[in-house]
Amino acid sequence: MVVLSAVGGIKRATSAVTNDMIVWISVAILICLFSIQRFGTDKVGYTFAPIVCLWFAFIGGIGIFNFIKFDPTVVKALNPQYIIQYFQRNKKEAWVSLGGIVLAITGTEALFADVGHFTVRSIQISMCSVTYPALIFAYTGQAAFLRKHNDVVGDTFYKSIPGPLYWPMFGIAVLAAIIASQAMISGSFSIIQQSLSLGCFPRVKIVHTSTKYEGQVYIPEINYLLMLACVAVTLGFRSTKSIGNAYGIAVVFVMTLTSSFLVIIMIMIWKTHILLIISYVLVIGTVELVYLSSVLYKFDRGGYLPLAFAAVLITIMYVWNDVYRRKYYYELDHKISPDKLKEVITGTNINQMPGLAIFYSELVQGIPPIFKHYVSNVPALHSVLIFVSIKSLPISKVPAEERFLFCRVETREHNVFRCIVRYGYSDVRNEHEPFEKILIEMLKKFIADDVFWLSQNVLNNDENGGELDDGVVDGENENKDVKQVDEEKRRETIEKEIEAVDKAWCAGVVHLFGENEVIAGQGAGIGRRILIDYAYNFLKRNLRQSDKVFNIPHKRMLKVGMTYEL
Template sequence: MSVEQAPNPFETTSHPATHARAIGDTHGDAHGAHGAHGAHAGSPQNRRYVLTLALAALGIVYGDIGTSPLYSLREVFLPEHGLRPTPDNVLGVLSLIVWSLVLVISVKYLVFILRADNRGEGGILALTSLVTPAHALRRGRWGLIILGLFGTSLLYGDGMITPAISVLSAVEGLEVLTPRFAPYVEPITIAILAALFFVQSHGTAKVGRVFGPIMVVWFATLAALGVWHVAGAPGVLGAVLPTHAVRFFVDNGWTGYVVLGSVFLVVTGGEALYADMGHFGARPIRWAWFGLVLPALLLNYFGQGALLLANARAIDNPFFHMVPAWALLPAVILATVATVIASQALISGAFSLTLQAVQLGYSPRVRIDHTSATERGQIYIPSVNWALMIACIGLVVGFKNSTNLAAAYGVAVTTTMAITTLLFHFVAHERWGWGHLKAGALTALFLTIDLAFFGANVLKIPHGGWFPLVIGAVVFTLLTTWKKGRQVLSTRMREMVLPRAGFLESIAAHPPHRVKGTSVFMFGDTKGTPPALLHNLKHNKVLHERVVFLAVVTQEIPQVPPEERVTVEDLGHGFWQVKLRYGFMEEADVPAALAAIERDGLSFKPMDTTFFLGRETLIATKRPGMAVWREKLFALMAQNARPATTFFRLPPNRVVELGAQVEL
């Protein structure tokens, strides 16, 4: 293996804040008095910059939660729940929605969770890295890593369901326009999803510029529809009092608890906004939420409640029944566009998550295409794209309508949210210095809410909730098998590796014939001799006049500053050790990094440099390490991994591969 992985999969090291955090929002804006380009945090220049990012965040960060009004309230009053849309029930459900948005999104995520960033990057992997430094592993923190990985795995199931349920619920608005469209809802949804995935290879940089303005129109529409109906029944605003939620549970008992699984649909975008923090920073995300998204959502839910108070029969699709007949078709089109934007955010998130998994050593190398020369994070991963497309279309065909899909939605997200809360406790106590009482009390509050939602969603498992759990279990198995397999393979390779010091002494005592040029042997063990070098010397009896041992190291920080990228060590007798360091959000371009090295006696000319790589054939055995079935799975994954030549951007005509068999 030519990439050196640090022994701790999440250990972080310090490095300067990147441009994405230049607005001074690291750790909840607690640090940094100056903004982008040196502007003061309160200056007009900085405010305009933050506002611009807040506008862009509307489409990427809030697409999921912003399209929840299409189906959330409808799912609460499904006939099978046995809950009639009486005035007391409507006010009780609205109160639950209001306080869910306030406590889960506004307080938990926007106020507290966004403070827990890994050098500006968010998401459950970043949170896990903050609580599992190297010394923590000696205190038995592997359990937290397992939790973090499982939560990450569940996000793939979420990424499959969100595009399907969002687009399907929007297209179902055509049935409100006329029942004649009913047979065409499913084919139209499939066509839209297929088109969405087929355009991914062209990149979303240009399309992304219009996401924000379109979502401004969408949220403005949500607010306008809500205000229109609330004006006819202003008493619905009384649902802001939590007493209505309490009374709802008292009156409905077990049924009231069951419908929490549907109420949860209004907050499913919480993890997504945390994961996207690295693209925009915490402050623009907060500005967008409190300035537009939260007011628009609350007004629309209140408006749907006002509609139900006036006409309980509108419960079959309250969102589209809010719309005047003359505006119904434009509303369906706008809703469909908004759901496509929401789906795009989830797809892009899956790409970013896969890149992180590859760089952190939890996934084999895959093809990763950059679709923008200027915007970081604009990537396209074909294998992930087509897998998501097949899954999304399969979900539409299998579940038929958004109501059936809603029965499968929420189990994975609630699990991830509960894991996030547990990890947050360790960050607050150990990183921020909170006392046990303060950290414990806040964690207990959040965890009580998370577990209440989790319990209600567990009831969905027989009705489709098993799907994201199965997807999460499969992804978790693949991630952990690859990581464990790499560790076993590394152990087996070390058993065969000759110590570098002994090899160099042997070369000094018995120098072989040297030929012109530079040979680069990619090998992660900086204390050992690359097996490819020994094979080459054994069979060809020669060495190049410059021999470079190259290790490519992925560090557990998002980006590595250019000045820290390269380390060169002269080993004597024409031998050199070179280390290239990259962050887990970066891709390695080995030729470009080597071309920048200018040292006495060492330079890299493309036509005089040959890269030697080892290619291992893996054989499953009963030796201690992994179960045989996992060894076979690991060998299969390794066989189908992207070749190191393309992954590290090596020139194919300058690469020599030398094979060996390794028993796992």
């Protein structure tokens, strides 16, 4: 809406510009805006602050000019008696007009997204010292202008601009509209990222566009869906009036929901006094509900749009999160215990074959049930088996020496390991450094450290458990001999285990990836069947798959399928 409204100001300069031309110019600006998102806010963000400061300086200065020139007596509107008289005269029409009045405060809902990127103090300072005064001056000046020109209510902003300042103001207005749209797009990316980390949204590609700021992300799928939605809304409504009705409902709903959640926080977390909570609900809640009822009056005139979008988004998030949780608890309930794993590995019907197998799993603890499914259908195991979980951390870079965390799953003769691989959002995985090569090198380092740590513990226990006698010199010589023997045994053990890993690596590396399908279990109701068999599987088929997220080399990847009955 802000882009369409800003571009609409060109009609004052020339009557040759039609409404259709304004719509298509707005569409072109929107397409360009979404096309540059992949470069990141960090690349162009340095121009935002100067442009926004110019915007507030212009609207504040023009407002003061109009206030002085036309009618300074408009300050009498601060008297609350006038609003009472307004409602007494207009009754229902005054209540309906609240839906248009609320558009004067649109943009404040962006503060909820900005809190995730800036400190509370910085937002308070900028709002109180720059934003709020400039807006008050602008609206007061427009009110003074309308006292003398009450026939241009529909285009007050551009009509009130002094002639010499029209084109500079038009350019700044368009740039400010683009920046405002950029802020909402960035906020959408951040919300999707947080929902994804909580398992409330399907997998999408998260691209961190800044190495310094975690919150600056770019999501290609969401970017193009937003672009299509914005272009469709602009072409469909073609006027700021209908889009304003939709925008008004979205803004008031955001504020009402935020206040509702704040009441829950006051009760459950802050333990606020009940009288203060009741006062907050009566004052703030009453005002917001009155505005909400006003904007809902225009539901059939464009107001249905944000509610329709919200319904679709909530449905997607509910379907994904519900099945996500069912899958997670299924794997926890059916994960393989250490005793069962040893029984599977040492089974008489299991054949050992040379090679190294990397089995990917999302479980950090325990062996996923799909491993048992694989062994029962393919009774053969590689000589070295590594269970790998790849996790993304909310930091820029993870040092190479801290990226791989290894532990042994079984005894030494079985060569079964678990590895958690941690990546920061700026870490790059490329073909010049093959993943399995780095993994094997770090595994060798872990084996050496593990054998050394174990031998040191055994040696220390022996020393602490020995009895002291008068033959101190003989005891010291004996300890030196023991240490020398232990050093030789440790070196032999390390060489033997590393040699086993090298042989397995030379024999070939295979990446085993669990591809689980989910279906509703026997006896499930019609609602659960629709939820799992149709809705969730539709989302899974049409969205990003796990192997793409993990960047597994496809040439050496083997997918192991298993069906979960939820």
